[in-house]
Amino acid sequence: MNIQTSAPAKIILVGEHAVVYGKPAIAVPVSSLRAYAEVEPSSGGLQIASADLDEMVPVDISAATIDNALALTARLVLQKLAASPPEVTIRLHSDIPIASGLGSGAAVSTALARALCAALNAALPEAELNALIYEVEKVYHGTPSGIDNTVIVYEHPVYFVRQQPIQTVVIGGDFMLVIADTGRSASTRSAVDGVRALYDSRHEQVQALLDDIGELVAQARGCIERGQAQALGDLMNRNHALLQQLTVSSPELDRLVKAALDAGAFGAKLSGGGRGGNMIALVAPDSEGKVTDALTRAGAARVFTTILGRRARC
Numbered sequence: 594m595n596i597q598t599s600a601p602a603k604i605i606l607v608g609e610h611a612v613v614y615g616k617p618a619i620a621v622p623v624s625s626l627r628a629y630a631e632v633e634p635s636s637g638g639l640q641i642a643s644a645d646l647d648e649m650v651p652v653d654i655s656a657a658t659i660d661n662a663l664a665l666t667a668r669l670v671l672q673k674l675a676a677s678p679p680e681v682t683i684r685l686h687s688d689i690p691i692a693s694g695l696g697s698g699a700a701v702s703t704a705l706a707r708a709l710c711a712a713l714n715a716a717l718p719e720a721e722l723n724a725l726i727y728e729v730e731k732v733y734h735g736t737p738s739g740i741d742n743t744v745i746v747y748e749h750p751v752y753f754v755r756q757q758p759i760q761t762v763v764i765g766g767d768f769m770l771v772i773a774d775t776g777r778s779a780s781t782r783s784a785v786d787g788v789r790a791l792y793d794s795r796h797e798q799v800q801a802l803l804d805d806i807g808e809l810v811a812q813a814r815g816c817i818e819r820g821q822a823q824a825l826g827d828l829m830n831r832n833h834a835l836l837q838q839l840t841v842s843s844p845e846l847d848r849l850v851k852a853a854l855d856a857g858a859f860g861a862k863l864s865g866g867g868r869g870g871n872m873i874a875l876v877a878p879d880s881e882g883k884v885t886d887a888l889t890r891a892g893a894a895r896v897f898t899t900i901l902g903r904r905a906r907c
């Protein structure tokens with residue numbers, strides 16, 4: 594048995610948080626950064642070993658409740674396939690930083706679910722796998738929109754509106770993105786809960802911010818399809834300002850955004866849940882080095898570049 598499966602990280606180009614309230618958002622996979630699962634035969638029932646979390650999770654599908662995302666993923670797969678746990682250990686490893694807005698949880702669950710299917714010699718259609726990973730996201734992230742699991746399972750740029758059929762985005766040019774980590778982990782759940790509290794207490798004001806985000810996402814789709822980087826950058830800047838008003842930025846994120854813009858980026862914004870985690874900057878190829886240096890000098894814990902393009906995948 595020599596099975597390895599994987600799933601990518603993701604970034605949200607525009608529209609996070611507003612997407613929870615039915616507005617569109619655009620997300621793209623980052624195929625160079627992945628979570629992996631490897632299957633090994635074992636004699637101790639189904640076990641999941643997580644190298645990064647330094648834990649070994651035995652999967653007891655008869656337990657009434659499951660308080661571990663990995664065990665829940667395995668249980669849902671077994672239920673879906675009406676299968677008994679195979680005698681294997683599934684070893685997980687992820688290059689995606691945890692709690693940083695890059696979809697680490699959904700990617701690890703997706704890689705695990707694929708490995709378990711493969712160990713059982715079974716396959717789940719992507720739509721069913723996507724629905725299953727969404728169930729795991731719901732248990733661990735409160736009220737997720739479903740965008741993270743969707744872009745990760747399908748590994749394709751998506752224009753996502755909650756509870757609507759998935760729309761793919763046509764990429765009309767090459768867009769170079771520099772991704773920088775504040776080094777501060779942040780819970781998406783608490784950021785989403787924070788926006789909910791604001792929405793409940795200042796409904797009209799927050800609704801107006803969400804409406805503005807929805808409009809700029811629709812415009813951003815046009816820019817992506819026409820290959821207009823400068824115009825997309827302007828929309829990213831507007832999106833960041835609106836996210837600041839939704840209270841999900843942080844001093845570290847704002848510092849990195851400013852550093853990228855000062856160094857010549859077309860646009861920059863936080864990406865994902867915010868309050869820490871990663872930001873993204875859209876750059877021209879000839880300013881990539883300058884922006885990367887500026888982000889490093891401004892305190893980024895890790896900086897890397899990816900290209901969203903007509904041919905290359907992120």
Ligand code: MEV
Nearest residue numbers: 609610737738739865866
């Ligand atoms: C997290 O990657 C994106 C949020 O909009 C939450 C969600 O859509 O579930 C903040």
